[in-house]
Amino acid sequence: MEEIKASMAGNVWKITVNTGDEVKPGDEVVILESMKMEIPIAAESAGTVESIVVEEGSFINEGDVLVKIQS
Amino acid sequence: MTMKLDRSWKERVEEIEKGGAAKYHEANEAKGKMFVRERLALLFDDAAWKEDGRFANAETEGLPADGVITAVGKVDGRTVCVLANDSTVKAGSWGSRTVEKMIRIQETAMKLKAPMFYLVDSAGARITDQIEMFPNRRGAGRLFHNQVKMSGMVPQICVLFGPSAAGGAYIPSFCDVVIMVKGNASMYLGSPRMAEMVIGEKVSLEEMGGASMHCSVSGCGDVLAEDETSAIASARTYFTYMPERYSSRPPEAPSVPAVETDLEGMIPANQNAPFNMHDFIDGIIDEGSFYEIKALFAKELITGFARIDGRAVGIVANQPKQKGGVLFHDSADKAARFITLCDAFQIPLLFLVDVPGFMIGTRVEQAGIIRHGAKMVAAMSEAVVPKISVIVRKAYGAGLYAMAGPAFEPDACIALPSAQIAVMGPEAAVNAVYANKIASLPEEERPAFTAEKRKEYQENIDIYRLASELIVDDVVPPDQLRDVLTERYHLYENKEVVFSERKHPVYPV
Structure with missing residues (x-):
């Protein structure tokens, strides 16, 4: 199980995967919006999206879990 | 016997x-x-x-x-x-x-x-x-x-x-x-x-x-x-990339052309969209010459040695692809250390700027981002090797300062036509200045008003206007950048500056 975490504090701008999607390492799963910048967050390992922990528009802090991937 | x-x-x-x-x-x-x-x-x-x-x-x-x-x-x-x-x-x-x-x-x-x-x-x-x-x-x-x-x-x-x-x-x-x-x-x-x-x-x-x-x-x-x-x-x-001692210069190598790249095409017009600064670096340095320092640590800032026309340079570059290229406490610390290393051993510095500023928020304040940011500014400021900053895209707030902005005596501050120098970006600025006004408008009028104000703001910080105000030393198209850097570093070769008269600074460590 991989927990994809926020690399920095900001807002969840877009969630680009759905539960059940297959992802490869490097695939973008969430785009954060922070400091007026788009911050793409990618999966580090291959697997299936098990759950999406956050909602679009919510504030997240650095290190907060965004998405869980079942490998 | x-x-x-x-x-x-x-x-x-x-x-x-x-x-x-x-x-x-x-x-x-x-x-x-x-x-x-x-x-x-x-x-x-x-x-x-x-x-x-x-x-x-x-x-x-x-x-x-x-x-x-x-x-x-x-x-x-x-x-x-x-x-x-x-x-x-x-x-x-x-x-x-x-x-x-x-x-x-x-x-x-x-x-x-x-x-x-x-x-x-x-x-x-x-x-x-x-x-x-x-x-x-x-x-x-x-x-x-x-x-x-x-x-x-x-x-x-x-x-x-x-x-x-x-x-x-x-x-x-x-x-x-x-x-x-x-x-x-x-x-x-x-x-x-x-x-x-x-x-x-x-x-x-x-x-x-x-x-x-x-x-x-x-x-x-x-x-x-x-x-x-x-x-x-x-x-x-x-x-x-190193000289034998502080008083000698790094050895030169034969010049190798850069990788052929469309530098202009890779920079997104949308200032907020990411791109890979490594590709930009490859487009201006001798092919295969990049030796990265701390490649896996604080990736939002790239530091490393390279050669331009055979001569060693130390590159400090924001990486918009990682954490938006925002400066954090670790990236500031990484930069300070690298700049000091280059300055100690006569390695000219090149700053490639695309920075939305220093990170804000509770986490980074508690981590002492002001103290770490000061380290970077101090190291950059007192570096007396040939020092060139290139504003690739945005240079907002204290990010401009930390990346060898005009006030810090770079030998040249060069802007690409895509450069945007400001205290903050247009969206943030319009919100900051007109928040009350926007709130007082009927909802349907707000988008048009903010779009108009953003346009005004953009015109106000237009890079040619800043060049006419002598804020940047030149505006250079990306495809000429490598040649311009080659020539400028050559011209600055004999730079000799004593930064300040004293025993040593009180380091902001």
Whole structure:
């Protein structure tokens, strides 16, 4: 199980995967919006999206879990 | 009589050059570790290196050379000094003669003003010898004292093959660069066993002090090498960017054209969208010349050596692809350290700017981002090597300052036509200035109003307007950037500036 975490504090701008999607390492799963910048967050390992922990528009802090991937 | 002496000399030397007992060689081999003399053979250009103190502790069983080889030889055609621990001898631990040999080779390096290589693989102090090697004037403390004295005088390069434990962990920390071998190298003040005994923490060595951790989390390691051969090759490559001492210049290499890239096309018009600054760097430097420092640590800022038309430069570049290129406490710290290194050794600096500013929020304030940001600004400010900043895209807020903005006496601040210099970006600025006004408008009128104000703001910070106000020194199209940099660095070659009259600054550390 991989927990994809926020690399920095900001807002969840877009969630680009759905539960059940297959992802490869490097695939973008969430785009954060922070400091007026788009911050793409990618999966580090291959697997299936098990759950999406956050909602679009919510504030997240650095290190907060965004998405869980079942490998 | 002579025959006997000859044989005795030969036997003794053979015994010494074998290192420790066979079982220790086998244990090292199983971990992919080379014998120290093989490492030296790879590091030096040829076999003509001269070892001192070869017979150290030779009268004692099992302590050939007292566990360290100290030598003078040639690397890249230049004279260097080397100390290399032999982990087959009491785990490379430091006895009294080990420490004396290490101090002497440092003294030789200082006399010759020659670069110093540290090939570290040591368990630390040999407790049985502590009175002779720990507290005295020429005890281990002197090693660190010498390192601090040598810092900035000659390059100090560390390759870490195994442990560097407790006090020994400070040897890498005082070097200019630390190359760590994945899986085998480690640095820690207290071992996992000690951590469990003293503070009750259960942790693995890799997690607490391993090479991957230090190269990506703590920032104590600069380069993560796959194996020993590539670690030594990496140290040799690093050295090609270094002069022999502070008063000489880095060697030049034949000019190689840059990779053909559409620099203009890769920069997104939307200032908020990410792109890969590594591709931009490749488009202006000699192909294959990039040697990255701390590639895995604080990736939102790229630091590394490269060549432009054969000449060494130190590059500090924001990476919009990572954390939006925002400056954090770790990236500021990484930049400060790299800039100081370049300035110490006459390596011209190039800042490639695309920065939304320093990070804000509780986390980073508690981490002391102001203090760490000040380090970066101070290091950049006092660097007197040729210094050019290129505003690639945005340069907002204190980000402009930290990245060698016009106020910090760069030899040139050059803007690309895509540059945007401001206290903050248009969206944030319009919100800041017109928040009350926007709130008072009927909802349907708000988008048009903010769009209009953003347009006005954009016009106000138009790069040609800033150029006409003499804020930037020139505006250059991306496809001309490499040539412009080549020529400018050539023209600034003889720059000589004394930054300030004083003993030394009070560092904002």
